[in-house]
Amino acid sequence: MTEARIAEAATLLGTDSDGRETLRQEAPGRTTDSSSLPILIGTSDGEAPQLRLGDTLGEGGMGVVYAAVQTSLDRVVAVKTSRGETERMVAQMLREARITGKLEHPNVVPIHTLGRDETGRPLIVMKRIDGRPWTELLADVDRDEERASEDFLQRHLGILLQVAQALELAHSRRLLHRDIKPDNVMVGAFGEVYLVDWGIAVALDDSVADIPRARDITRVEGTPVYLAPEMAAGQGSLIDERADVYLLGATLLEVLTGAPPHQAPSLQAMLYRALASPTPEFPGWVPAPLAQITARALARDPADRYASAAEMAAAIREYLIRRGSLQLAAEAGTRADELEAMVTQGADLGPEVRQLFHEARFGFDQALASWPENPEAREGRRRLLETMVDLELDQGSPSAAQSILDTLESPPTALVERVAAARATERAEQERLRRLAHDANQAVGARTRRFFVFLGGFAWAATCIAAAQLDRQGILTLTPNRLGLIVGSFLVGTIVSNLIARREVLATEISRRLAYQIVLLFAAGGVLWPLLGALGLALPAITVVAAVVAAFLWAGVVINQGFPWLPQVLGQILIAVAAWLWPAYHLEIYGIIGGVQTCMVAPLLEKKLARSP
Structure with a gap:
C-alpha cells in the first residue's frame, strides 16, 4: 500500500520534480461550492467592483496572488485566487481561506474577506505583505560557515520561533499546517513573520467544521523534501501535532545546513528517504545543541520527537539563552587569560x-x-x-x-x-x-599626668620658698644634705603617685619612660646635692650646678616626650643664671622658677591631648 501511494505521488508531481513543490491531492471527503460567495470583481448589474486587481505578486502550484485595491476602504490588499476552476482547486482555495480565517495571530496573514469573481473562481482578500520569502533570505548566505555566526542564528532562529508561535495557536485550535517550509514563510520589511499557505491544513478532530480530518488522509500530501515519515506513508491515523514538529525540524535543518532532510536524485527516492527518515548528519559548523534539537524533532518515531511546537520552541529559546551565556563566558575568559598572563610576567x-x-x-x-x-x-x-x-x-x-x-x-x-x-x-x-x-600615644593618661605635674610644681615652689624662709629666720639651717632630703621626698612622692595612678600614667611605653626619667631626675638631685656638698661647694654654687645638670636631664625628657616639656629645660637654665647672679636668693629662685616652669607644662600637655587621636 505504501509503495503504491509513493508511486502515485511521484506520478502526480512528475519524475523531474525537485521535491520542493507542494503535493496537493483532492481534499478527502470534502467538496465546496463557491456560488454562494459575494462577487468582488465584475458584476452583472453595473455596480462598481469591490476590488481593482493590479500586478501579479506571486504564483504557486494551485494559485496566483495579485496586488489589489479594496475600493470601499481604498486599502491596498493582496488577492489570492486559484489557477483554474476545477472542483479540486476551488475546494483547496476555500479550505485555505476558512482555515486561515480561524487563526487570528500576529504570525498568520489576516483575511479581510472571501468572495469570487464573476466566473466563480474564489478570491481570498488578505493583508498585503511587503517582504520576501524566507527562502530568499536564507539564500543570501555566501558561505555555509556563516550559518553558525551570531547574527545569522539570532535572526533566523528568531524567525523559526515566530513560525512555532503560529503553530502553537493552530494546534490549540486543533489544526495542522502540514506544509511548513521556508517557501511558506514571509518576512516583512520590518521583521514581521507570517506562516502562509494553509492549503493542505487538516483538522485533528470534529471540533472544526468544513475542514478535512487528519484521520481521513490516505494519500501523500506535502512537500517531499520535508515530509514526516507518517506523511510520506499517507497514514492519516498517525498524523498529529508531531508531524508539524517534524516539518519545523526539517526547516531548522535547512536553516543550519542549507539543505532540507530528504534531498535525493529522484522524487521517488526523496519519498522513500522521508519514509525512512535516517538521523541527519551535521557539518562541523552546526552548534552541537542545535544539532541535538534538530535531530530530536526529526526522529522517525513521533514518540521520540518534541510533543509540541511549544516544547521545541522552548528548547531553542533555552539554547539562545545558553549561547548568550557561553559568549559572555568566552569574553570574560579572554580577559581572565590576559590577567593570568600579566601575573605570570610578574x-x-x-x-x-x-x-x-x-x-x-x-x-x-x-x-x-x-x-x-x-x-x-x-x-x-x-x-x-x-x-x-x-x-x-x-x-x-x-x-x-x-x-x-x-x-x-x-x-x-x-x-x-x-x-x-x-x-x-x-x-x-x-x-x-x-x-x-x-604605647606611643601621649594622650593616654595625659589628664592625670597634668594634674600631678601641676601639683608637683606648686608643691616644689612652696617647699623651696618655705625652706628659705625658715633658714633666714634661723629655725632651720639649710645644708646640702637637707636639700638632698627635700629632693628625695619629691622622689618618694613621684613614685607613690605613679603607683596610685599606674593604670593611667604607666599604661603606655612612652608614659613609663617619662615616669622613669622623672624618677631618675629626682634621684639624681637627691644624690647630687649631698655629693657636691661633700666636695666642698657652697649652696648657691650647688644650686647652679644642680640646675645645669637638671637642664640636661630634662632635655632627655623633651627628646623622648616632645615639646610640652621644653619649659623644664628653659627653666633650669634660667635658674642657673639667676642663682649665679643673686646667690642670696638661690633657693627662692629655684622654687619660684621651678614651680612656674612645671605649671607651664600642664596646659601644654592639655593642648597636645586635644590634638591626639
Whole structure:
C-alpha cells in the first residue's frame, strides 16, 4: 500500500520534480461550492467592483496572488485566487481561506474577506505583505560557515520561533499546517513573520467544521523534501501535532545546513528517504545543541520527537539563552587569560590588573545569571577568583584575599589554609602595630599626668620658698644634705603617685619612660646635692650646678616626650643664671622658677591631648 501511494505521488508531481513543490491531492471527503460567495470583481448589474486587481505578486502550484485595491476602504490588499476552476482547486482555495480565517495571530496573514469573481473562481482578500520569502533570505548566505555566526542564528532562529508561535495557536485550535517550509514563510520589511499557505491544513478532530480530518488522509500530501515519515506513508491515523514538529525540524535543518532532510536524485527516492527518515548528519559548523534539537524533532518515531511546537520552541529559546551565556563566558575568559598572563610576567596589583579582574568577574557573573549551570562560566570564574586570591596574598593583602575567597564555592583546602595563615599573621601584625600606637600615644593618661605635674610644681615652689624662709629666720639651717632630703621626698612622692595612678600614667611605653626619667631626675638631685656638698661647694654654687645638670636631664625628657616639656629645660637654665647672679636668693629662685616652669607644662600637655587621636 505504501509503495503504491509513493508511486502515485511521484506520478502526480512528475519524475523531474525537485521535491520542493507542494503535493496537493483532492481534499478527502470534502467538496465546496463557491456560488454562494459575494462577487468582488465584475458584476452583472453595473455596480462598481469591490476590488481593482493590479500586478501579479506571486504564483504557486494551485494559485496566483495579485496586488489589489479594496475600493470601499481604498486599502491596498493582496488577492489570492486559484489557477483554474476545477472542483479540486476551488475546494483547496476555500479550505485555505476558512482555515486561515480561524487563526487570528500576529504570525498568520489576516483575511479581510472571501468572495469570487464573476466566473466563480474564489478570491481570498488578505493583508498585503511587503517582504520576501524566507527562502530568499536564507539564500543570501555566501558561505555555509556563516550559518553558525551570531547574527545569522539570532535572526533566523528568531524567525523559526515566530513560525512555532503560529503553530502553537493552530494546534490549540486543533489544526495542522502540514506544509511548513521556508517557501511558506514571509518576512516583512520590518521583521514581521507570517506562516502562509494553509492549503493542505487538516483538522485533528470534529471540533472544526468544513475542514478535512487528519484521520481521513490516505494519500501523500506535502512537500517531499520535508515530509514526516507518517506523511510520506499517507497514514492519516498517525498524523498529529508531531508531524508539524517534524516539518519545523526539517526547516531548522535547512536553516543550519542549507539543505532540507530528504534531498535525493529522484522524487521517488526523496519519498522513500522521508519514509525512512535516517538521523541527519551535521557539518562541523552546526552548534552541537542545535544539532541535538534538530535531530530530536526529526526522529522517525513521533514518540521520540518534541510533543509540541511549544516544547521545541522552548528548547531553542533555552539554547539562545545558553549561547548568550557561553559568549559572555568566552569574553570574560579572554580577559581572565590576559590577567593570568600579566601575573605570570610578574605584574603587581595595578589599575590595569584590577580592571581586567573586575571586567572578567562581571562577565562570568552575567553569564551565570542567565544560565546558572554554565560549565565554562563556573570554571572560568573559579580560576579567576583563585588567581586573584593568590595575587592578593602575594601582594600582602590577606583581608582582600579573604573577601574574594568567601565568594568561591568549595575553595581548595590548601588555598583556604594559606589565606587563614596569612590572616593570622596580618592580625598579629595589626595587634603589634596597635600596641605600638597605643604605647606611643601621649594622650593616654595625659589628664592625670597634668594634674600631678601641676601639683608637683606648686608643691616644689612652696617647699623651696618655705625652706628659705625658715633658714633666714634661723629655725632651720639649710645644708646640702637637707636639700638632698627635700629632693628625695619629691622622689618618694613621684613614685607613690605613679603607683596610685599606674593604670593611667604607666599604661603606655612612652608614659613609663617619662615616669622613669622623672624618677631618675629626682634621684639624681637627691644624690647630687649631698655629693657636691661633700666636695666642698657652697649652696648657691650647688644650686647652679644642680640646675645645669637638671637642664640636661630634662632635655632627655623633651627628646623622648616632645615639646610640652621644653619649659623644664628653659627653666633650669634660667635658674642657673639667676642663682649665679643673686646667690642670696638661690633657693627662692629655684622654687619660684621651678614651680612656674612645671605649671607651664600642664596646659601644654592639655593642648597636645586635644590634638591626639
